[in-house]
Amino acid sequence: MQIALVGIGKIALDQHVPAITDSPDWELAATVSRQGSVGGVPAFTDFDRMLAERPDIRVVSLCLPPVPRFDYAARAIRAGRHVMLEKPPGATLSECHALADMARAQRVSLYATWHSRQADKVPGAKAWLKDKNLRRVTITWKEDVRQWHPGQDWVFEAGGLGVFDPGINALSILTEILPDPIHLCAAELHFPENRETPIAANCRFYHPQGAEVTLDLDWLEPGSPTWSIEVVAEEGHMLMENGGGKLTIDGAPDKCVPGLSGEYPRLYSQMADLVKTGTVDIDLAPMRHVADAFTLGKRVTVAPFEW
Incomplete structure (x- = not known):
């Protein structure tokens, strides 16, 4: 096509x-x-x-x-x-x-499309979590905006999402792998005094089992990025790292190899299937959490950001 x-x-x-x-x-x-x-x-x-x-x-x-x-x-x-x-x-x-x-x-x-949902280890994490009793879910998504969006002012303009631009990747994975729906119940958003979108955020979510679910976002992280989701359950421990590229269960690495290599090749394969069937696929769960954060979040003004 x-x-x-x-x-x-x-x-x-x-x-x-x-x-x-x-x-x-x-x-x-x-x-x-x-x-x-x-x-x-x-x-x-x-x-x-x-x-x-x-x-x-x-x-x-x-x-x-x-x-x-x-x-x-x-x-x-x-x-x-x-x-x-x-x-x-x-x-x-x-x-x-x-x-x-x-x-x-x-x-x-x-x-x-949510490209991070297509990361190699997302299916393995989803399979492990489907019958677990969760106690804590900690999402840490930290990177350097100067490395990943150098000079791109649109990310700091209204509608650009700010730190939720990478943060929505974490939320896309989270909403894919958790068996139960969650919703945001508190947030603190850090806005540089010269910008229209946040550069850092801390969010807390309601979970129906009572698990503690938190999201920590930072766009001023020096060095290598941290893109991880850690889950503590009654039955064990799961750690997803590298934005879904690495998964360990109770300390043992997941060895499942996906059939098609790469996030974007998988997206385009799925798009081909949608076109053939005339289907609409528009899951808005990750974006809903971001919208809730902007609605409910406490705004904190921080130092100005310059490239």
Whole structure:
């Protein structure tokens, strides 16, 4: 199937382009970007022009920041195209619900992707947790924004999510592996005095078994990042590290090898299946927790942030 990639930045070049190129399901038929391009692929700078001139391209993958994503997705759906959304799927929950309604009305597929759910050890963690009595769940997601988003001011602008941009990856894994639903009950968000989104956050969640569930986010972590989920249960101990790339159960490493290698190859394989069946897949659980944090969280002003 032919696909157009919209927004040719670092994530598109590092992850999306290789996944599409190596996939037996896809052909990268066009790109849309004001600046970036992919060698040998027809490049457009105007999205509407691409839609008009390439009716043969039935699928669009959007790698734009959250705020402009709704407008592009809505135009693609109205043009009868299937749409794949980078995380988070929109700037607000309302936008995402609206896109899902549009897609169903137009009978096209819509896929809200959560790439961290496709990490190698997520299935193993989910399988182990399904019948456990939980006592404590500790999520620690710390990294250096200067390394992962160098000079990208949009992450600190309204709608950019701030530290919840990586934090939503942790929440996407958490909502996939926990057998019981949770909801946020308290949060503290640290906003640099010169920025519109938080640079650190601490969150606490209600768990139906009474387990202590906490999330610690920091975007000023020096050195190597920490992306871990630790679970203490009556039956044992689980530690997931490297954003889902490493899993140990009671100190023993999980040795299961997934059938398809890589988060983004798995996403594009799933998108191919959705297009073939005309299915809408838009799970908003990770984004709901972020929205709750912004609604309920105590705002604390901290030192200004400069690149």
